[in-house]
Amino acid sequence: MRGKQMKTVLITGCSSGIGQHVALGLQQRGYNVLATARKQADVEVLQQQGLNAAQLDLDSSESIQQAMAWVKREIEHASAGELYGLFNNGAYGQPGAIEDLSRNVLRQQLETNLLGWHELTCAVLPLMRHQGYGRIIQNSSVLGLITLRFRGAYNTSKFALEGYTDTLRQELDGTGIYVSLIEPGPVTSKFRVNAFKAFQDNIDIKASPFRSTYEKVEARLANDQDSDDIFTLGPESVLKKVLHALESKRPKPRYYVTFPTYLFGYLRRILPTRLLDLILLKVSRSEHK
Template identity: 65%
Template structure:
C-alpha cells in the first residue's frame, strides 16, 4: 500500500478504540467488528481485556492515566497492522461530579489526566503514522457539556471544553495532511456513565460542611437511583455508532456530529442566546434535575 492508497473496504480499515469495557466503546467495537472492520479494542485492566476477547475482539490493556500503558498499546496495535492505522476513536472517559469550589487540585488533575492528557498523548502517537501513510481518521467522543456548562459538573465541563479547543486547533494544523479529526457530541446515551460518576462523587467530594451540602443530598439520590435511561431524550449507543461510521466512510468527515436532541438544541442556543440568558436556562434545568 502506498502512502496515498486510502483503504476503502472495512476489512482493510483498522481502528483503535479506547474505553471498550462498557457503553459506547463496547457497542461500537462489537458493531464495527461484525461489519468487517479490523477492530483493536482496549480496556484499562486485564479483566476488561479478557471480557472483550471473549466476544472475539482483538484487545489489549490501555490505561489512559499511564504513558507506559498508552505506548505499549500503540506498539502492539502497529505490530498487528504492519505499521498502519486507519482510525482512532478516543472514547474512554469519566465524569467527576461536584461543585467547583469543592474540587481539590488532585481531583481536577485526575479528571484531566484521563479525559484530556491521555487522549492527547495517544493522539500524538498515532498522528505521525497517519501523516506518513497520507490518510487517517481521528474521532474524539466529546459531550454536550463541551458546548455548554452545567452546575456540579465543573471538572467534566472543563475537560470537554479543553478537548474541544485542542481538537479545533489540531484540525487546522492537520489541514492538507489527509488526516481528518472530528468531534462527536453525544448528549444522554445509555451507558454506565452515571454509575461511574456516582462512585467518583462518593470517593472525592466532601459533602459535610460544603455550602452545597443540601444540593449534594439531591445529587446523591439522583445518581444512586437513576439510570441513563431516565434522562429525557436518551438514545442507545447505536446512535453514536452511526456517526462513527459516517466519519470512517466519508471522504470529508464533518467537524462536529451532534447526536441527541439536547446537543442540537444547546449547540443552537449557544449561538443564538446572550450568555446570561443561556445561564438562566441551564440553571433552571439543573434546579429541576436536583429538586
C-alpha cells in the same frame, strides 16, 4: 482507498457503553478493530466477545507506550499494515461544585479525559502521516458546548477537548488526516455508575456549602439505572456518527447526536450569555428537586 475490511481502527474505553458498542459494531461491518480498556478483567470480556483487545490506561504513559507497541505489531500482521482510525472515547465524569474540587481531583479528570488522549493521539499521528491519511474521532459531549452546575471538572475537560480538537483539525489540514468531534448528549451507558463512585471518593459532602443539594445528587446518582428520559438514546446513535466520520470522503468537524445537543448547540449561538445561564440553571435545578 483499500476496502473497508482492511481498515484498522483503535478504540479506547471499550469496557462498556459507547466504546464497547462501537467496537462490536465496527467489527461486524468488517473493520479490524483494536479495542482497549483500562482493566485487564474488561479486556478479557472483550476478548470473549471476539474482539482483539488489550489493556490501555490513559492515566499512564507507560501503558500508552505498551499499547502502541501492541498496535504496531497488530497492524504489521494485518493485510493492510496501516492504522486507519483512532476513536478517543475513554473518559469519566467527576461530579462536584468547583470549590469542592481539590487540585489533584481536577488534575485527575484532565489526565484521563484530555492529557491521555493527547499522548495517544501524538503517538498515532506519525503512523497516519507516513501513510498519508487517517481519521481521528474525539468523543466529546454536550457539556463541551454548554455547562451545568456540579459538573465543573467534566465541563472543563470537554471544553478543553473542543479547543484542542479544533486546533488539531486546523494543523492537520492538507495532510489527508481528518479530525471530527462527536457530541453525544444523553446516551445509555455506565457513566452514571462511574460518576457516583468518583463523587463518593472525592467530594466531602458534610464540609460543603452545597451539602443539601449534594444529598439530592447522591440520591440521583445512586440510581444506577439508565435514564428513562425521552431524549436519551442508545449507543447505536453514536455508532452511526462514527461510521460517517470514518467512511465519508469529507467527514464533518462536529456530529451532534441527541436532541439536547442539537438544541443547546443552537441556543448557545443565538442567546446572550445571561439568558442561556437562566435556562441552564433551570435545567440543573430541575435535576435536584
